[in-house]
Amino acid sequence: MIPFSVSFDLNDLNNFSGNHIVRRYRDVKNVFLKQDPFLEKENPIIYEVFEVARSEREGDLTFLITIIYPGTVQGEYFMTKGHFHAIEPTAEVYYGLSGRGLILCQNKSGDFEAIPIEKDKAVYIPPFWAHRSVNISCEPLVFFAVYPSHAGHDYETIEKCGFKKRVFAQNDKFILI
Numbered sequence: 001m002i003p004f005s006v007s008f009d010l011n012d013l014n015n016f017s018g019n020h021i022v023r024r025y026r027d028v029k030n031v032f033l034k035q036d037p038f039l040e041k042e043n044p045i046i047y048e049v050f051e052v053a054r055s056e057r058e059g060d061l062t063f064l065i066t067i068i069y070p071g072t073v074q075g076e077y078f079m080t081k082g083h084f085h086a087i088e089p090t091a092e093v094y095y096g097l098s099g100r101g102l103i104l105c106q107n108k109s110g111d112f113e114a115i116p117i118e119k120d121k122a123v124y125i126p127p128f129w130a131h132r133s134v135n136i137s138c139e140p141l142v143f144f145a146v147y148p149s150h151a152g153h154d155y156e157t158i159e160k161c162g163f164k165k166r167v168f169a170q171n172d173k174f175i176l177i
């Protein structure tokens with residue numbers, strides 16, 4: 001691999017040259033507590049990822065931006081599926097670009113943390129911690145992330161056991177339940 005740069009110009013992501021992953025309501029509805037007939041019909045984009053993953057080799061890094069749109073499913077804020085890294089001793093750094101959110105983190109001993117993210121705040125996700133991002137604001141939550149390219153993603157474990165807490169809107173604030 002040779003050194004390179006890419007543009008994450010949010011006004012011009014149509015020309016983005018990496019992996020573009022789009023998750024619509026029907027792709028992720030199972031992560032929410034309740035279902036929503038209106039969202040089922042409209043099937044809006046809940047979040048999307050623009051990822052630069054040119055290698056899966058140990059030693060390389062993969063980086064991306066995630067955009068989680070504002071909204072709720074019956075009061076539960078829009079969020080990502082969440083995952084462990086398949087190679088568990090791999091960490092990740094998130095860097096907030098706009099909006100406000102929570103990064104839910106949970107390990108296999110059952111420890112749970114909800115770390116706030118916003119513009120210019122960096123969040124460190126240590127090895128062995130599953131992570132899910134939740135948009136608790138009324139604008140898109142946008143963050144940059146970088147992680148080891150060989151990490152891989154394990155979605156199944158968290159699909160089965162879930163996160164300990166969910167994030168709901170209540171009187172213009174968020175509550176963890």
Ligand code: PAN
Pocket residue numbers: 049064066080081082083092131132133145147153
């Ligand atoms: C992030 C996430 C991204 C989307 O790049 O993959 O925010 O979340 P899900 O993968 O849980 O759908 C990351 O943590 N990569 O390792």
Ligand code: ZN
Pocket residue numbers: 083085092131147
């Ligand atoms: Zn990750």
